Amino acid sequence: MTFRKLEPTRRSVLKSGISLGATAAVSAPFVNHAWAQDVSYDGEVFDAGGATLNIGEWGGGWEEFVRSALTDQFEKDFNCKINWDSSFPWFPKFVTQGPQDPVFDIANWNLPNLTQTKQAGDYFLSVDEVRENVPNAADCWSFAFASGAGVTWAYMPYVYAYRTDSGPAPSSFRDFWDDRFANKRGTYGTENGLMHAFFMATAQEFGTDQYDMNAAFEALENAMPMKVSEFTFNMLSLIERGEVDIAVHIEGEALSLKRKGVPMDVWLWDSRPILTQTKTISRYSDPMQKKLAFALLNRTLGAQFLNAFGDEFLWRPTNAKASITAQLAEAGVMNTPDAVEDFWVPDWDFFVENKLEITDRLNQIFGL
Template sequence: MTRLINPTRRAVLKGGVTLGAAAVLQSPFINHAWAQDVSYDGGVFDADGAVLNIGEWGGGWEEFVRGALTDQFEQDFNCRINWDSSFPWFPKFVTRGPQDPAYDMANWNLPELTQTNQAGDYFLSVEEIVANVPNAANCWDFAFASGAGVTWAYMPYVYAFRTDRGDPVTGFRDFWQSRFAGKRGTYHTENGLMHAFFMATAQEFGDDQYDMEAAFQALEEAMPMQISEFTFNMLSLLERGEVDIAVHIEGEALSLKRRGVPIDVWQWNSRPIITQTKTISRYSDPMQKRLAFALMNRTLSPEFLNAFGDEFMWRPTNSEATITAALAEEGVQNTPDAVNDFWVPDWNFFVENKLEISDRLNEIFGL
């Protein structure tokens, strides 16, 4: 898990990606522009005003990333970034199909990325990206777990709990303790945090992450729970004392602690992580694909990752980046030992069973 990916060691990646690339080369559409070889070595080039279409989060996220990354990128490469924040991306990709991609580059959480990747040959493989993105060579192995993109930032899933309500949380099953009855918080079935919580619950109470019945039973026993749509709503419930323990992610929950709210976090012992992962569309035109390689390279640079971590408290996947001071104060490190046991749940399994899982959870939640 802790080895660094090197372009000369591409054989360690999934063997199936080579078959996908070969299928493209044998396609009857070989004369189309996207069939041309594209490579990138890390330098600056003149894109002659080309437009790079990206799918990326909006709001304060967009404002920061533009100022810290893409505004300068547009100047350096003589290009324009067409930024679309109207999530979700999945229906846009499948409506247009692989050969007319909705975006040249998109930023994802893994459940929707996995769903889209299962639906068709939309994205370059990890192997192809690593060969053309120099900064990817310094990323931890788990940055490539999706097989279809590169994870550039991540956070552990945690319990956020109020420290003025008794003993600290020290185990995954503490969520079910009687002292938290009616004061537990989790999310609607479309939220990725609920998906990760479901698989972690299956692993804790069943044989493994695939033991759906064990998870359903455990979550029934946890009711009644406060069900939120988004993490920022859950922060409000914690701050007001309407929940005493909640499923959450590290950086956002610690932001409450830094504001003086009596909150702390406990990282689940199975150590799953929520990720930000960027893909590059296989059938984008050559100039857009080359620009996407360049933007991916700058996204993975320690300079950007350090600034992003300082702003939002996400951890970097580049081994040469630093941990923001706020997380370092909590004992967080960016070392081989620190990242060795992180777990990326099997999102292929979840996507294949999502309808059944969602229906059962909606029954349990009374939704």
């Protein structure tokens, strides 16, 4: 067998160069990404021609409700198909596929995970870009844009959920540390967003501000022994059984237990941090998908869906034109500028930057 020795000549090099150049010139216009073709949305219904919209959203009962109250009709109105993925976490999926091949066109997030992804690359449209194309965003309170990468559409204040038959109701953030709650106080594992918020609020209460990690570590050490749960609904079962008398929780979910007749109530933290549901739109989604994402976010922020969602899950709307569900309104909750002015979103950028240290130390404190 003979081998042909490769000896490039001036002519062959020139021919190869011309071929490569021609190939690149011909193929370049067909790079089908959003940075080449911008889209806008004006709030009207349009025909998407059967396009598929990839969304990352929670599953279970949440999915069943959101499908019936929002996305089923959306698919009919816009002639599109929604690919619903509820296999959390989103972060590794986004990072593995990279910003220019987004795993979801629109995704719903808790802020710690959203912030982590936002810091990892140019994945999402900025708040300003979203606001320009989502008409209903104009009616949202300012804290709806605190994430810097999406729009928060619903929120719940952090609360203590406590049993009313276990003694006096808590009246301050520090009541969680009362001796009577030793081993009857509940919080969450280090991957749960409620634990992250509790950590930041504890730093603010016991230290100089929300960034005072040492003060938070010391306070949480003093709070031991605690019952550590993974999920909020699991915590509700611990409260129902009387294994926990006071727990870090969120308003609506905790009140759902009260509605079932369990002797318990909630106390809003006086510093007023909130848990949020925030939707992002991927920067490099294809134009039709991006336009559909604008439309879906616009419908999500509409009063009709937010009212129905609030009635079902007791979340509060960020849209000033939506109403507070009757069950919260009866307890004096309002959706007015005065009522929402104290709410704040913890600095998740700071938390994510220090997450490894915080997680490591909290695991030591919890004995995990």
